Amino acid sequence: xxxxxxxxxxxxxxxxxxxxxxxxxxxxxxxxxxxxxxxxxxxxxxxxxxxxxxxxxxxxxxxxxxxxxxxxxxxxxxxxxxxxxxxxxxxxxxxxxxxxxxxxxxxxxxxxxxxxxxxxxxxxxxxxxxxxxxxxxxxxxxxxxxxxxxxxxxxxxxxxxxxxxxxxxxxxxxxxxxxxxxxxxxxxxxxxxxxxxxxxxxxxxxxxxxxxxxxxxxxxxxxxxxxxxxxxxxxxxxxxxxxxxxxxxxxxxxxxxxxxxxxxxxxxxxxxxxxxxxxxxxxxxxxxxxxxxxxxxxxxxxxxxxxxxxxxxxxxxxxxxxxxxxxxxxxxx
Amino acid sequence: xxxxxxxxxxxxxxxxxxxxxxxxxxxxxxxxxxxxxxxxxxxxxxxxxxxxxxxxxxxxxxxxxxxxxxxxxxxxxxxxxxxxxxxxxxxxxxxxxxxxxxxxxxxxxxxxxxxxxxxxxxxxxxxxxxxxxxxxxxxxxxxxxxxxxxxxxxxxxxxxxxxxxxxxxxxxxxxxxxxxxxxxxxxxxxxxxxxxxxxxxxxxxxxxxxxxxxxxxxxxxxxxxxxxxxxxxxxxxxxxxxxxxxxxxxxxxxxxxxxxxxxxxxxxxxxxxxxxxxxxxxxxxxxxxxxxxxxxxxxxxxxxxxxxxxxxxxxxxxxxxxxxxx
Numbered sequence: 001x002x003x004x005x006x007x008x009x010x011x012x013x014x015x016x017x018x019x020x021x022x023x024x025x026x027x028x029x030x031x032x033x034x035x036x037x038x039x040x041x042x043x044x045x046x047x048x049x050x051x052x053x054x055x056x057x058x059x060x061x062x063x064x065x066x067x068x069x070x071x072x073x074x075x076x077x078x079x080x081x082x083x084x085x086x087x088x089x090x091x092x093x094x095x096x097x098x099x100x101x102x103x104x105x106x107x108x109x110x111x112x113x114x115x116x117x118x119x120x121x122x123x124x125x126x127x128x129x130x131x132x133x134x135x136x137x138x139x140x141x142x143x144x145x146x147x148x149x150x151x152x153x154x155x156x157x158x159x160x161x162x163x164x165x166x167x168x169x170x171x172x173x174x175x176x177x178x179x180x181x182x183x184x185x186x187x188x189x190x191x192x193x194x195x196x197x198x199x200x201x202x203x204x205x206x207x208x209x210x211x212x213x214x215x216x217x218x219x220x221x222x223x224x225x226x227x228x229x230x231x232x233x234x235x236x237x238x239x240x241x242x243x244x245x246x247x248x249x250x251x252x253x254x255x256x257x258x259x260x261x262x263x264x265x266x267x268x269x270x271x272x273x274x275x276x277x278x279x280x281x282x283x284x285x286x287x288x289x290x291x292x293x294x295x296x297x298x299x300x301x302x303x304x305x306x307x308x309x310x311x312x313x314x315x316x317x318x319x320x321x322x323x324x325x326x327x328x329x330x331x332x333x
Numbered sequence: 334x335x336x337x338x339x340x341x342x343x344x345x346x347x348x349x350x351x352x353x354x355x356x357x358x359x360x361x362x363x364x365x366x367x368x369x370x371x372x373x374x375x376x377x378x379x380x381x382x383x384x385x386x387x388x389x390x391x392x393x394x395x396x397x398x399x400x401x402x403x404x405x406x407x408x409x410x411x412x413x414x415x416x417x418x419x420x421x422x423x424x425x426x427x428x429x430x431x432x433x434x435x436x437x438x439x440x441x442x443x444x445x446x447x448x449x450x451x452x453x454x455x456x457x458x459x460x461x462x463x464x465x466x467x468x469x470x471x472x473x474x475x476x477x478x479x480x481x482x483x484x485x486x487x488x489x490x491x492x493x494x495x496x497x498x499x500x501x502x503x504x505x506x507x508x509x510x511x512x513x514x515x516x517x518x519x520x521x522x523x524x525x526x527x528x529x530x531x532x533x534x535x536x537x538x539x540x541x542x543x544x545x546x547x548x549x550x551x552x553x554x555x556x557x558x559x560x561x562x563x564x565x566x567x568x569x570x571x572x573x574x575x576x577x578x579x580x581x582x583x584x585x586x587x588x589x590x591x592x593x594x595x596x597x598x599x600x601x602x603x604x605x606x607x608x609x610x611x612x613x614x615x616x617x618x619x620x621x622x623x624x625x626x627x628x629x630x631x632x633x634x635x636x637x638x639x640x641x642x643x644x645x646x647x648x649x650x651x652x653x654x655x656x657x658x659x
Binding site: 058111112114115117118119121122123125126127129130133134137138139140246247248251254255258289290292293295296297299300303304307 | 397399401454462463464466467468470471472474475477478479482590591594595598599602631632633634635636638639642643646647650
């Protein structure tokens, strides 16, 4: 059961219909390179938001987990260049890749199980950068610096995956389902126990919950979500390289999630959309070479001024407006 | 840009591996000589890691601030140092001292950057560890990009002064670069200096008291923010020193910020946060693991570092010499 008020359901439905109708309004470039891209990267950011908001873990391993799925699907893809020894149809490769990311997520959870907050941030960052360095130095499986190319994805209803409209709808469906999944999971007994552990691990342990198992399971679920995003990102980029999962892409996902707001799953997609729009159009304002400085400044401003991101800013503004309305209403009586 | 810097990074790694490669494929491959050479390579690498990571650890120890910009500061020190070095190297009167001036400039630039970071951004959000980490991530993005904008992406290398240049005859090993031995000596002096500073000076007493109880220290009339700024400048300055030293030992290119941030993180996670001895132990372990890993199983050597980290976390989450968090 997903706990949403009627108004929230209505808003969700309206948002979904609007996004479904987008292909009628927007040119193909916007569909795939802005909205579609925001969705697939937003999925990875969503896995971070889920961990941060409901588990209290700000993990920097999410890009790495997406990379695990991306590399797994690339190694097993039938179209890969160079073709790996494990080549198989996409119908098997995609679920196996997501499974690999889920298991990797559990492994990250296991490694970091005893750590919290800032230590967790450090350990997950170290794991993430280490994985990308490993992928870069390993030729046999990861193809070293070159990575694996031509991962074009399966055909959907007889049309190539990378047709803009196909990619858009697949990304939208996946993102929406995973968004609902997160909203659902956090109301299940598992999700509630997870939030209890976030608030007080000792007390939750005292009433008989296994803190370690819940944490590992949360990381596995986050690995599953990030893995779905990782597979789609690999199709979007037509392949995967070590530099696509290095320090900067790792930080990028954090930047997206924080700009959007870690307080709500929707924040991940808002942040990813802002990032995609800025990445695309900043070049015409400041020149693309200095994009990093711009995004760094925006990120810094958000962290300094509104640590709960755009979502939190919106919440406060709407509360302020609502407060004013009830205030005037009360004054009128 | 990113791809290019990564390539350069991997090139610089390859060139660093050269001594081992020479040792492996050389005609006179004596087992003792080989063993000692690889071990000494590990220790000299550990020396550089210690210099950089001790600054990271120092800042974390007192302020619980995880300075994610430490790698960017390392790079800042190297670039500013090189700009100054370039200026003096050609001059007749100053040419001999160019390298020393570069070190001073690198330290000064990063220490100043550290002071600005602490005063403008981090000081007033003391206690919000995660937010501080995020702020330093934002700063590191900006610093790295501005360095690229101002200095370009070409790799460069310092020339060590004649005294520290060229090989020296070492017992059992044969010819060995003298600069690498100097690196070890410098790391030892930094370690001893930090130990003396923390254990024998008034500032050290204040720092150690601050680690245990900041509020009580403030109540004793100590200007805690000033102590914090001093420590931050010192820690950042060590990153700058490491930057110049590192760029003398091996060519410097963009992308090293990620590598040295990673090294700092792993070293203090393994050794224990905020402990000088722990940082030294962690640096030695990681340096040796990296060098021996490259010799024993070249393509998987990175994993060894992380196996060590995971093993330490499983057995002692606070690090080998860290105190249990209260």
